[in-house]
Amino acid sequence: VFVVAARLLSVAVVEAQYDTIDGHRCFRNLAGMTEAMFDLQRSYPNLASVEDVGDSYLKSRNDNSDDYPLPQNGYDIWAMNVTAHGSKRGSADKGKMLIISGVHPREYAPPELTMRFAESLLSEYGVDADVTWLLQNAEVHIIFHVNPDSRYVTETHPETFWRKNQNPGGGSCRSSRVGVDLNRNYDFMWGDQDGASDDECDSTYHGRSPESEPETRAVVDYAKRIFPAGQRRDDPEDMVNTPLGEDIMGIFVDVHSPGGYIFYPWGHKNAKSKDDDALQATARKMSYFNGYTLWAGGQPDFQYATSGDSSDYMYAALGVASFGLELGEDFYEDCGLFEDEVVPDNLSALLYLAKNSKKPFSLAKGPDILGLVLSNDNIQDGIQYGIKVTVVASDSRLVNSIRNYPDFPATGGQGVAEVRVYLDVHPDDFKEGDLVWDMKLVDDNSDEQTYELEVTSPDGFSAGRHTLYVQARDGRDYFGPATGAFFDVERRPTKSPTVAPTTNRPSKRPTSRPTARPTTKRPSEKPTSKPTSRPSNKPTVRPTAKPTTRPTNKPTLRPTTAEPSSSPTGKPITARPTFSPSRNPTDAPSDSPTTANPSSSPTTSPTSSPSSSPTHEPSRSPSKAPTALPTISPSTSPTTSSPSSKSSTNPSTIPSINPSSDPSSQPSDAPTPQPTKSPTVEPIFSPAVVDSPNPEKNPGEPTTDTLSQVFVAFPPPPSSSPPSVGQVTKPSVPAALSSPSNNASCTARSSAVAVSLFATALLLLYLG
Secondary structure, eight states: OHHHHHHHHHHHHHHHHSOEETTEEEEEOHHHHHHHHHHHHHHOTTTEEEEEEEEOTTTTOOOOOSSSOOOTTOOEEEEEEESOTTSSSOGGGSEEEEEEOOSSTTOOHHHHHHHHHHHHHHHHTTTSHHHHHHHHHEEEEEESOSOHHHHHHHHHOGGGOOOSOSOOTTSOOOGGGOSOOGGGOSSSSTTOTTTOBSOTTSTTBOOSSTTOSHHHHHHHHHHHHHSOGGGOOSSGGGOTTSOOOTTOOOEEEEEEOSSSEEEOSOOSSSSOOTTHHHHHHHHHHHHHHHOOEEESTTSTTOOOOOTTOHHHHHHHTTOOEEEEEEOSSOSSOOHHHIIIIIHHHHHHHHHHHHHTTTSHHHHTTSOEEEEEEEEEEEEETTEEEEEEEEEEEESSTTTTOSTTOOOOHHHHSSOEEEEEEEESSOGGGOOTTSOEEEOEEEEEOSSOEEEEEEEEOTTOOOSEEEEEEEEEEETTSOBOOOEEEEEEEEEEEEOSOOSOOOSSOOOSSOOSSOSOOOOSOOOOSSOSSOOOSSOOSSOOOSOSSOOOSSOOSSOOOSOOOOOOOSSOOOOBSSSOOOOOOOOOOOSOOOSSOOOOOTTSOOSSOOOSSOOSSOOSOOOSSOTTOOTTSOOOSSOOSOOOOOOOOOOSSOOOOSOOOOTTSOOTTSOOOSOOOOOSSOOEEEEEEEEOOOOOOOTTSOTTOOOSSOOOSEEOOSSOOOTTSSSOOSOOOOOOOOHHHHOHHHHHHHHHHHHHHHHHHHHHHHHHHHHO
């Protein structure tokens, strides 16, 4: 969902609004990127901030070249901070992630990918639960162009394939051989001839001294401001054999191209670091998303040494988890490959990294959530008492997915020991008195496990948006990253109870007119039975009371519920849940003519197919909308769904429908008596919108599509995994097209027209 929404949004934005590189419409040029960055800051003032963090080499110089024009006075180097600035956590308590790109300007794809990532995070905040909690709990910092001077040259003169910055050095080099390789200029293992060059005309020239270049200093100074000072090492080269430990905070990512690699320390030599278990586990899980192989010490795809590079420096000197990407297949990447593979594959990988930024070396060793499904499981009297949660988790799927590599039992062989569900509190913020449940294992396949639980509230969920978080623990007590999902409980006035449960999803519009007038006395005022004290796992599908042929005097407002299910309802580990209950429906009857509730006695036996005889009550409730079933929101059109299970002894639970009546989706013109009592307030469960690509849409705002109650965790589960996760229902079919009564009416009208045309033809023949 996150990737699809981001991709649709970004493609449209890039092509419609900003200047792009000639011949590569998918890549914004330097001016277009700068404009887009400030547009994001203006559009999302509470989520995005931009800061000048340094100057390019030419910023204060007026150098020029006989071969090509240079930008006048160079450029500022900008960084963007993407986070929820108004969240409860202060900056010091948030995880930190720093992404840089544009180090080598001939690599077109990296800056565009990092801009797409920023746009995705901003547009999905408040829509996607994972993105929302991520920005509330972490900061994602991005420097889109580390080397803007040479990017300008490369975009205007692509034949140069410029790699280094614009420092002319001693003046002995010509054209594109001028400059310092910024990725050999960091102060760790600087000058090591195995991974850099002291020839100023060489493509890997390391510069005259460590951090000699203003661009390098801008990145280092900014990183030191972001990452905790307590994790730094005074003499990192002397401590290469000392592990950082599992309590570090922060992730660094340097994005390059091409190649299809993930790199991490060590890069200056073909040997593993002392934190290789955590670094390798993270890189392997990134590979699950993008399919890249590992370029790191001790791995079969180690290509060559890189001394004085950013990745080794950030890990060894600043003490953070450090990675890099080599995207795609070419310096000037093909737009088709970029849009179809590079963007979707690597947005997911970057999101996975960001979720681990608080404790990267610990979370990488824990199990992962492959899929998360929420389903409305317990609604009585219009009150949501429970929600069913289904989770697929694995300790090995991601870490062992890399092609042509052996399994990694160091972190992927412990199995899933436990899955926990948290309500309205992220696991990092959990404290005594918050709500958490242990899930029940229901299916154990070789490398993945399925867990289920019904999360319940004795008084009903309070109205508003809720967030469920799930987190898995392995056999060595390592927790993996959390995954979240929204669900909404909304309030709406109930004009009158509905007729009976049906297999269709409820319409949100009133019927065109009352289906009939009452022909019998009003039903009894007293409920036929009281609801059970505990919610059941499934909503009632048919009335529990036996039908009667005699009407009662006044309507009842509460359906009779089935006995509670014997399956567990998710007993909390902590104290009993303390929800703020919504207002319960009142027992006072409405003065408007109504039918008996699903739990009460129907006035006539319902039929299984449309009938020309009228039904016995008008209703102001949505047509065929049972109060015991949830309304899926957002949706503004009537919908149909696959039939739910019915009783084998009484399958006819659908009331008679007048075939000649207008479609149920049309508004009613007939007056309806007003109730003397205040309307009841009914909490209605609805899943939050999780895949809207519109950044201007408010969370939960109605759309014209009906979404399934499925929330996709990253990574997506395999298609063979139970349950089916990540599927979205097809667009809903309007009731006017799907109702049997309307189909019958259309057939009757068609027949009448055909007969009329035939008679006219005979008359013309006779007269002729």
